[in-house]
Amino acid sequence: MMHEVFEKLRDLQDVLSKKFDIDRDMKEIPKILTTKTELLNRLKKSYIEKNDDLQRKKERIKEIRHKMQEAERNREHSEQQMDVIKTQREYEALDKEIKIAKEKEEDSRKLLQKEEKNLEELAAQLEREENLIKKQEEEIKNENNRIKHELKEKGKLLKTLEKEEEKITPGLDEEILFKFERIIKSKAGVGIVPIHSGICTGCHMILPAQFANEVRSGESILFCPHCSRILFFQEDEEMPGEFEPIYSSHDDEEDEVFDDE
Ligand SMILES: [Zn+2]
Known part of the structure; x- marks a missing residue:
């Protein structure tokens, strides 16, 4: 009599330990996604910050360009004045104004070149990050599908084991x-x-x-x-x-x- 019970318990042990293993797996499997999702969120955050920076840089370039044009107009105006000056003194004052305007123009042009180069680099970086985000999203999607499939299979296996368990347990x-x-x-x-x-x-x-x-x-x-x-x-x-x-x-x-x- 007891011999039978022990045998049943041993059979049940096989079923139960398999069941518990599957249970544990089913809890562990979705955790793979946590790390990947965290990485994606970090990438997105960095992208948003850099994109804000990009917009600020664009604004700054606009301002510099505006200043440059202003200096250009001032210079042209002073140059036109040259035709109508009457005295040496007026000439000297105008000449000074032209020089200053030219310097401002030149400074703005240099700054503009520098800022445009920065902008270009940042834009390239953003493009790389955008691709990385897309790749990561794709990976997560695939992983999610794989996990769903795996959980479904494990769920089926669990059902089979539960049926086996139901066959063994009566009488215990x-x-x-x-x-x-x-x-x-x-x-x-x-x-x-x-x-x-x-x-x-x-x-x-x-x-x-x-x-x-x-x-x-x-x-x-x-x-x-x-x-x-x-x-x-x-x-x-x-x-x-x-x-x-x-x-x-x-x-x-x-x-x-x-x-x-
Ligand atoms: Zn013991």
Whole structure:
């Protein structure tokens, strides 16, 4: 009778550990997108900032061009005046004005060239970033589709496993099932282990002799007092001295999983 229960539990363990693995995967898979989305947001932010900068530079160029034209007009006006001057003094004053206007014109022209070059570089940079954004968006779209597909497949697999689970669980004690699920979840998929020479093969701790005898008798479902796994006895595998007992009782493995009890 108990032998059958242990067999069912072992079958259930296979199904449950697969189920939990898939569950974990399904939670992890979408996280791949987080990093890519964060990168995209950073790119977009940088693009907006640079684009604002580009607009400011354009405005500045307009201003410089305006000043240059003004200086040009002043120079032309002064040059025309040259034809009508009467005195040396007037000539000198006008000549000075022309020189100043020419200098201003020249300064503005140099500044304009510099600013236009900057603008050109920034525009090229913006174009590169725009392409990068498009590429990243495309990548995210593809990744999203891939993830959707993968989650759908995993979902199907999960359904199949749930059906298998439904076939195994009838007749098993609800409380045992509840505990068993939790052990498998917390003990990396292993919730039922055989004992060897009075030692739990799950955590390698020595079991009290009386307790080991109870396991051996196979009359009830017993949980390892150290790692909480269900224990069973396998006659053909019982080989004295095969396992080295470990006496220290505190590593992660030994944490009690039934903290609500
Ligand atoms: Zn144990």
